[in-house]
Amino acid sequence: MDSAIILLNKYLQSIRDPKAAAALFADDGVLELPYLSSLGPTTGAQGPMAIEKFITGLLDKVPDFRFKDVHILIDTPSQVFGEYSVEALVPTTGKVYKQMYAGRLVAENGKIKLLRESLDTVAAQKAFTSAS
Template sequence: MSIAAELLQLHLRWLVDDNRQWQELIADDIVWDLPYAPSLGHPLRLEGREAVLGHVAWFIGAVKDFRFFDAVVTATADPHHAVARVRAEGLIPSTGRTYRQEYVVFLTARDGHISHLREYFDPVQAALALDAPIAGVPSRSIG
C-alpha cells in the first residue's frame, strides 16, 4: 500500500473518531480545497494547520455520530497520491435531520503527512440537512 493510500484510510478513520491522532497526520502547511463549499457559505480553500483545525472543529460540533463507510481507497501510480470514494452519515442536532453524503477525496502526501486534500461532495445534501441556503439559489422553506 502506498503512503498516500494509507494516509487516506487513516484520514477517514480518525478525522472524527480520533481527531487528536488525525491532527498528527496533517502537515503544518496543509491545503484543503473544497470546491463546492462556497455554495454553502464556507471557504473554497483552507490553508495551514490552524484554518484546517478550525473548520474540522466546526464540522465535528455541527454533525453528531458522523461516520464514513463503504470507502474505496485507490492508490495511484505515484505513491504520493491517492483517491477515495466514500459514503458518510451523521445527525445535525440543530435541525434533527440526518446528513447523508458521498465524497470523493484526493490526497497528496509529503514527508509522511497529508499535505493536500481536495474534497468533492453534494452541497444540496448538506444544505438540506443543515437547513442552509445555497448561494445563488432562491431561499424557500424545506419540508
C-alpha cells in the first residue's frame, strides 16, 4: 500500500496525464485549492472523474504545466506536506505562470483522501488575466 509521500510523488509526476493522476485518489478523495475562489467558482474537485476533468481543464489552459523543485517538509505514513513549483506559459495571455504551491496530502488505504494545495492567487491572477 502506498504511503503519503509515494502518493504525492506519483501525483506530481503524473500531472500531465489527468487519468493517471486522478486514479491515485479514493472514490471520495478531494483535490482542494481553497484560496483559488478569488479567481473563479472552481476551487477543486471530489472523486476521480471530477478530478480528472479538473486537471484536464488546467492543462487546456496551461499545456506545459508540470511540477518541479519538490521539497518535502513533513513526512509521515499517512500525511505529507511539501512545496513544489510550476513555471509555464499561459497561451491565451502570453504570460508565464510562475507559482509555488504548498500541498498537504492525507493518505488512506493506499489512496489520496485529500490533497489541499495553497498558492499565490495574485501571481495566478496576473498570469491568467489579459492586460487591458
